[in-house]
Amino acid sequence: MQGQESNSPADPLLSRHLPRHIAIIMDGNGRWAQRRGLDRTVGHREGVKALKPIVKEAARLGIEVLTAYAFSTENWRRPSQEIDVLMGLLVEFLASETPELKEEGVRIRTIGDIRKLPLSAQQSLNWAMTETSQQRRLILNLALNYGGRDEILRAVNSWRHQTPEGTELTEAELNRYLDTAGLPDPDLLIRSSGEFRLSNFLLWQLAYAEIYISDKLWPDFGPADLQAAIRDYQTRHRRFGGLG
Ligand code: FPP
Numbered sequence: 001m002q003g004q005e006s007n008s009p010a011d012p013l014l015s016r017h018l019p020r021h022i023a024i025i026m027d028g029n030g031r032w033a034q035r036r037g038l039d040r041t042v043g044h045r046e047g048v049k050a051l052k053p054i055v056k057e058a059a060r061l062g063i064e065v066l067t068a069y070a071f072s073t074e075n076w077r078r079p080s081q082e083i084d085v086l087m088g089l090l091v092e093f094l095a096s097e098t099p100e101l102k103e104e105g106v107r108i109r110t111i112g113d114i115r116k117l118p119l120s121a122q123q124s125l126n127w128a129m130t131e132t133s134q135q136r137r138l139i140l141n142l143a144l145n146y147g148g149r150d151e152i153l154r155a156v157n158s159w160r161h162q163t164p165e166g167t168e169l170t171e172a173e174l175n176r177y178l179d180t181a182g183l184p185d186p187d188l189l190i191r192s193s194g195e196f197r198l199s200n201f202l203l204w205q206l207a208y209a210e211i212y213i214s215d216k217l218w219p220d221f222g223p224a225d226l227q228a229a230i231r232d233y234q235t236r237h238r239r240f241g242g243l244g
Pocket residue numbers: 026027028029030031032044047048051069070071075086089090091093142218
C-alpha cells in the first residue's frame with residue numbers, strides 16, 4: 001500500500017483504529033541542505049513545503065489533530081539570520097496556504113508563547129486562526145516558541161494566580177491550563193531524521209504516546225511516510241500501564 005492515497009473502504013489504513021492526534025518533530029532540514037552543499041535555510045524552505053501534503057493527508061485520513069513542532073523555545077539560540085528566515089517562512093506559509101487549508105476544512109491554532117514572536121508573525125497567525133476558526137475537519141496545531149517545560153510552568157503559574165491558596169492541583173485541572181486545553185493527548189509521535197529525542201516537546205501530553213522514528217530527513221518526508229507511521233501504530237498494543 002506504500003504510496004497509495006485512495007480512501008476507498010478497502011484501504012486497510014482506514015478500516016483499523018486511527019490515532020486521533022499525531023504530533024510531529026520535523027527534524028533534519030539543516031542536514032538535508034548541508035548534504036547538498038546548500039545553506040541550512042534552503043532546507044527550512046523545503047521543510048515548509050513538505051508540511052502541506054502531510055496536513056492534507058492527515059485531513060483525508062480523518063485524523064483530528066496534527067501538532068507540528070515549528071519553532072522551540074531553544075531555537076532562539078540559533079543565528080539570528082536563520083531565525084529571521086524561519087519567521088519569514090512562517091508568514092509566507094500562512095499567507096499562501098491558509099486559503100487552501102481552509103478549503104480542506106483545516107483549523108489553524110498554536111501552542112507556545114506566541115507573544116514573543118515578531119509582530120509580523122503574530123499578525124499572520126491571528127489572521128490565519130480567525131480565517132479558519134469555523135473549520136472542523138482537522139486542527140493544525142503549530143508549536144511556535146514552544147517548550148514543554150515552559151508550557152507547564154506557565155500553566156502552573158496561571159493556575160496558582162487564579163486559584164485560592166491551599167487548593168490541590170489535579171491532572172484534570174492542569175490539563176485545563178496547558179496550551180493544549182481541549183485537545184486529546186497525542187496517540188502517536190513521529191520524529192524524522194532518525195534522532196531518538198523528545199527535545200522538550202509536549203512533555204506532559206506524550207505520557208502514553210506511541211513513538212515512531214523515521215530515517216527520512218523532514219524535507220523528504222511525504223504522505224507515504226505518514227501512512228507507514230500510522231500502519232506501524234496500528235500494530236502496537238497500547239496498555240496505558242495496565243496489563244491489557
Ligand atoms: C529542524 O531541522 C527543524 C526546525 C528547527 C524547524 C522546523 C521548521 C520547519 C519544518 C519549517 C517551519 C514550519 C512552518 C510552518 C514555518 P534542523 O534545522 O534542526 O535540522 P538539522 O537537525 O538537520 O540541523
